[in-house]
Amino acid sequence: MSLRLYNTLTLEVQPFAPERDNTVRMYTCGPTVYDFAHIGNFRTFIFYDVLRRWIRATGYQLDHVMNITDVDDKIIRNAVARRQSIGEYSARFTTAFFEDSESLRLERPERVTPATGHIDEMAEAIRKLGEQGYTYESDGSIYFRIAKFPEYGKLSHMDFSGTRPGARVDNDNYEKDDARDFVLWKAAKENEPYWDTVVGRGRPGWHIECSVMAIRYLGDTLDLHAGGVDLIFPHHENEIAQSECLTHHLFSRFWVHSEFLLVDGQKMSKSLGNFYTLRDILSKGYAPETVRYLLAQVPYRKALNFTFDGLKSAATAIDRVRNFDLRVKTGKFEEGSNPDLDARAQVATGGFRAAMDDDLNTAEALGSVFEYIRDVNIAMDKDEFRAGNVASAKAVLDLFDLVFDVLRPTAATDGLPDEEVEAKIEERRDAKKARNFAGADQIRVWLLDRGIIIEDTKDGVRWKRKP
């Protein structure tokens, strides 16, 4: 079985493979850096990351481009309010975004492209669209005339044929011929940053940056374009219109969209005020990988209701896998190998792969891992697990961690050094030998207070740091 993905264009799950050679050309809509990203935003970025990792696990190379929207109305508004340039203002949040991404263990796309680094190319694209008659000007701004693109609506599956033209006014008070027309280029206004370009003085509309940067780096036709479901209309619909009128080629073969993160059953959003940033969560003492696990475990096309109970549950589930990992890596097993257990591992990895191939069904993939863990724990309890089975157990854990990447605890900044922990464990061992259990328990509590958890096993003492 090979990778299949739900394509918003066709509303079907379809086999996915790159069109040319072995490289997947993928574009994802990145953050608008006007504020800290919230964990709803990060649900989508984690989805990109899982998708990336599984595309590579499938055996493809990746050329993944993600934009940074570093010029837009909110950035301008906030920068002006602080008497900063938009560059100064957005730099801070771009940095914060990548810090958060790193703590969530998100792989960095092959190319990260800021909008402000591509203004002239956007202007040139707009000029070309104008040459071909797809645009019109109004008060110095340039609009895309959707009436010229009959396929408009094919992604969002909306029918615009009955849309009546008429003078309507959008939020920015720009005049448009048709309510659905969208702005490609905004005329310079007072107190706003602008660029002098072949289409005049002003700044780009939002949608054009993605079209221009995607085509520039990945070619006329992408294999895959991803984003949150709220971008289907109008953003991605507009990208298609611009791009396909520009190149006269299909813009993207696959469109893949992640569902929302909800809070109290409602979309998490800045405007509703019901959002948490990653920093909010971490300050409550949760490890970033807990957030990663929580957001990755629910398949990306299902809305996920965020709760702190869910977060706690995620932390415990990670612990279960880590305990098993520790048991595999530190256990003392008899020589030899139990063929049944290697076969069992095969079933687990096979189930995991099949689930991931099926439109990234992470929930089912996890089921496969947890069933394996239970069976092997049982085998270990019965002393049926052999040293020769360690390799296949590690293979299951490696496959799990290739996607979920939560086994490694985020390093505590102020932990007790390993040597001190070992020394204390030695001290406790002596106390136990002398049957001084009170003393031994005291040491255990002392260590626990410092985040060290001691476990006595028949093979000796095992310890770990509290997550």
Place this chain on the structure above:
RNA sequence: GGCGCGGUAGCCAAGUGGUAAGGCCAAGGUCUGCAAAACCUUUAUUCGUCGGUUCAAUUCCGACCCGCGCCUCCA
């Protein structure tokens, strides 16, 4: 109103035309000096409601109810 998604145990959640994975929580138990970890048992005669097709439906069809999202900036 149009388009799309969803309603499965206390919570999260997978799934198939033949009788419900997995995780968390809870209770009891095994093991242990005590813990921890691990394991065992218990927890949905039932999958929003009502019809239909079928030998058989949670899974297919229809109607209805409820929730969410997009249709305006938005992951």
